Amino acid sequence: xxxxxxxxxxxxxxxxxxxxxxxxxxxxxxxxxxxxxxxxxxxxxxxxxxxxxxxxxxxxxxxxxxxxxxxxxxxxxxxxxxxxxxxxxxxxxxxxxxxxxxxxxxxxxxxxxxxxxxxxxxxxxxxxxxxxxxxxxxxxxxxxxxxxxxxxxxxxxxxxxxxxxxxxxxxxxxxxxxxxxxxxxxxxxxxxxxxxxxxxxxxxxxxxxxxxxxxxxxxxxxxxxxxxxxxxxxxxxxxxxxxxxxxxxxxxxxxxxxxxxxxxxxxxxxxxxxxxxxxxxxxxxxxxxxxxxxxxxxxxxxxxxxxxxxxxxxxxxxxxxxxxxxxxxxxx
Amino acid sequence: xxxxxxxxxxxxxxxxxxxxxxxxxxxxxxxxxxxxxxxxxxxxxxxxxxxxxxxxxxxxxxxxxxxxxxxxxxxxxxxxxxxxxxxxxxxxxxxxxxxxxxxxxxxxxxxxxxxxxxxxxxxxxxxxxxxxxxxxxxxxxxxxxxxxxxxxxxxxxxxxxxxxxxxxxxxxxxxxxxxxxxxxxxxxxxxxxxxxxxxxxxxxxxxxxxxxxxxxxxxxxxxxxxxxxxxxxxxxxxxxxxxxxxxxxxxxxxxxxxxxxxxxxxxxxxxxxxxxxxxxxxxxxxxxxxxxxxxxxxxxxxxxxxxxxxxxxxxxxxxxxxxx
Numbered sequence: 001x002x003x004x005x006x007x008x009x010x011x012x013x014x015x016x017x018x019x020x021x022x023x024x025x026x027x028x029x030x031x032x033x034x035x036x037x038x039x040x041x042x043x044x045x046x047x048x049x050x051x052x053x054x055x056x057x058x059x060x061x062x063x064x065x066x067x068x069x070x071x072x073x074x075x076x077x078x079x080x081x082x083x084x085x086x087x088x089x090x091x092x093x094x095x096x097x098x099x100x101x102x103x104x105x106x107x108x109x110x111x112x113x114x115x116x117x118x119x120x121x122x123x124x125x126x127x128x129x130x131x132x133x134x135x136x137x138x139x140x141x142x143x144x145x146x147x148x149x150x151x152x153x154x155x156x157x158x159x160x161x162x163x164x165x166x167x168x169x170x171x172x173x174x175x176x177x178x179x180x181x182x183x184x185x186x187x188x189x190x191x192x193x194x195x196x197x198x199x200x201x202x203x204x205x206x207x208x209x210x211x212x213x214x215x216x217x218x219x220x221x222x223x224x225x226x227x228x229x230x231x232x233x234x235x236x237x238x239x240x241x242x243x244x245x246x247x248x249x250x251x252x253x254x255x256x257x258x259x260x261x262x263x264x265x266x267x268x269x270x271x272x273x274x275x276x277x278x279x280x281x282x283x284x285x286x287x288x289x290x291x292x293x294x295x296x297x298x299x300x301x302x303x304x305x306x307x308x309x310x311x312x313x314x315x316x317x318x319x320x321x322x323x324x325x326x327x328x329x330x331x332x
Numbered sequence: 333x334x335x336x337x338x339x340x341x342x343x344x345x346x347x348x349x350x351x352x353x354x355x356x357x358x359x360x361x362x363x364x365x366x367x368x369x370x371x372x373x374x375x376x377x378x379x380x381x382x383x384x385x386x387x388x389x390x391x392x393x394x395x396x397x398x399x400x401x402x403x404x405x406x407x408x409x410x411x412x413x414x415x416x417x418x419x420x421x422x423x424x425x426x427x428x429x430x431x432x433x434x435x436x437x438x439x440x441x442x443x444x445x446x447x448x449x450x451x452x453x454x455x456x457x458x459x460x461x462x463x464x465x466x467x468x469x470x471x472x473x474x475x476x477x478x479x480x481x482x483x484x485x486x487x488x489x490x491x492x493x494x495x496x497x498x499x500x501x502x503x504x505x506x507x508x509x510x511x512x513x514x515x516x517x518x519x520x521x522x523x524x525x526x527x528x529x530x531x532x533x534x535x536x537x538x539x540x541x542x543x544x545x546x547x548x549x550x551x552x553x554x555x556x557x558x559x560x561x562x563x564x565x566x567x568x569x570x571x572x573x574x575x576x577x578x579x580x581x582x583x584x585x586x587x588x589x590x591x592x593x594x595x596x597x598x599x600x601x602x603x604x605x606x607x608x609x610x611x612x613x614x615x616x617x618x619x620x621x622x623x624x625x626x627x628x629x630x631x632x633x634x635x636x637x638x639x640x641x642x643x644x645x646x647x648x649x650x651x652x653x654x655x656x
Contacts, residue, residue: 011344012386012387013382014342015349018345019388019397020448024389036390060423092419094457097449099443099446103443104432104454106442107427107429107430111431118424120431123348123427125370127418129353139487142516160467161426164435190470212591229467235468235608236471260501296623297621297623297624300650311652316626317624318649319626319645320625321622321625321626321627324629330412
């Protein structure tokens with residue numbers, strides 16, 4: 001027997017209340033519940049019981065338990081009655097096949113290293129509660145690890161799901177920090193980073209925010225008027241559209257030294273040996289900056305030849321690197 | 333720390349509403365197995381059983397939940413009132429739906445047909461909560477080939493050794509190696525095969541989109557007992573404490589380097605840039621990074637590496653003489 005007060009006694013009281021409200025076939029008045037739940041009839045006064053019951057009711061609803069108030073339909077008493085309908089409470093009795101449960105388990109484990117690990121594990125336990133299938137996991141050794149390391153993740157998630165206007169300081173890629181006020185529409189993880197999509201009030205347009213660039217707290221504005229999320233909004237598509245470009249109309253032309261540039265050779269559209277030292281490649285690219293990043297990294301093993309803006313960009317980078325690091329061999 | 337030490341009364345109730353039907357449907361399950369399946373300690377499970385044993389919709393014996401855990405076997409009876417768990421909450425529904433949708437985009441890792449069926453049933457089971465899930469999206473797919481991923485998965489499942497043809501971009505070379513697979517893991521939206529590499533005689537992560545070919549060998553691929561999986565919470569890029577410390581000055585336009593790589597220290601500079609230090613044993617990788625920063629990043633220490641960068645840039649520029 002647990003102590004009459006404390007968290008264990010409260011859990012016991014709430015569990016008894018849930019059982020009574022689910023078991024009953026008609027709404028129960030408060031007075032009846034006071035008799036049925038032992039922890040209630042131990043309440044010293046009616047006022048103490050009333051306060052306790054009101055709080056308990058709210059807490060059950062906060063957990064998502066559909067506790068409803070219904071008329072008792074008695075002519076001598078207009079007291080309300082309470083109950084929980086099984087049909088609204090219970091997880092529908094859907095049978096999952098073993099291969100479906102395996103992928104559901106994998107979906108749940110995707111969050112194992114993230115802030116939603118708890119709900120993800122609980123969800124799969126609920127689906128497996130029926131227990132007819134074997135509990136073992138056929139997809140062992142597969143770990144899709146989604147992470148939510150950005151400090152702003154939880155606050156942004158709540159705002160997205162609760163449709164709450166938020167304010168936060170945001171650092172642009174050039175380092176400038178400004179306060180933004182945003183109507184959150186959605187969020188997406190793309191290339192391992194979380195983004196918020198939404199409407200930026202000051203810019204009067206849709207904007208994308210990388211969560212790792214949110215500086216300090218995210219503050220919801222409970223007094224802001226409600227807003228609507230555009231029906232066709234697709235957060236993943238927004239992120240993809242903003243962070244990547246269209247493929248190039250013409251491939252880039254590069255020269256790679258024999259035995260080098262393997263990653264470029266692998267995806268080249270055409271490859272042609274110029275002589276015993278060099279191969280000419282045509283390479284498709286979506287974003288000229290990313291291609292410049294890659295080519296510059298090869299140093300003297302890869303030479304950009306076309307288009308001219310690619311060549312200029314590569315040369316500018318190399319000259320920049322040379323200028324900051326001084327002439328080779330310079331005394332230091 | 334036991335869950336009870338931090339768990340609120342309502343959080344525990346929520347857990348018990350799943351625990352009761354879960355146990356009722358597994359009569360005679362052992363304490364250890366049940367605790368593992370429920371994600372709690374055996375002590376916590378015992379405390380939970382002691383609590384539900386006193387609960388019911390009345391106080392007559394036939395109105396109370398029956399619990400028997402004699403001899404380490406658990407039987408829960410007379411719990412028909414909560415024979416089904418509570419519907420999925422919004423967070424719960426979102427994790428599964430968003431996770432399934434992400435897996436649907438990675439053929440090779442799962443049976444996409446099973447993913448589709450599970451998703452359809454789940455939508456039916458969650459109702460309104462499913463709608464919220466459309467506001468959260470996750471993409472964990474990359475350019476890795478579905479065929480290679482499927483073979484890697486098969487090798488992990490069947491404990492078979494694999495032969496890899498693998499491109500090492502930081503060295504710009506293709507290598508052949510035999511690997512005993514340990515797991516297939518996604519880190520920051522890239523798929524990797526982790527395993528014991530016979531060539532390196534060590535545990536290695538192979539990025540699947542750089543695997544040019546993967547053959548499942550008909551050879552036992554159980555890794556040696558001292559092979560340990562890495563702690564991946566820092567991402568795939570990892571350096572040892574004995575690796576040399578490199579100091580970089582980053583201009584404001586190169587601040588992203590501090591977001592991308594696990595830096596040991598970051599200091600803000602008056603010009604809006606950063607001074608960062610990081611450890612790496614792979615100076616070739618670092619030289620490539622600094623070249624690509626094109627003057628937005630400068631190696632301060634070690635001086636020898638700064639020299640290497642200057643040499644590499646000067647050598648590359650000889651091919652472009654005469655360009656403004």
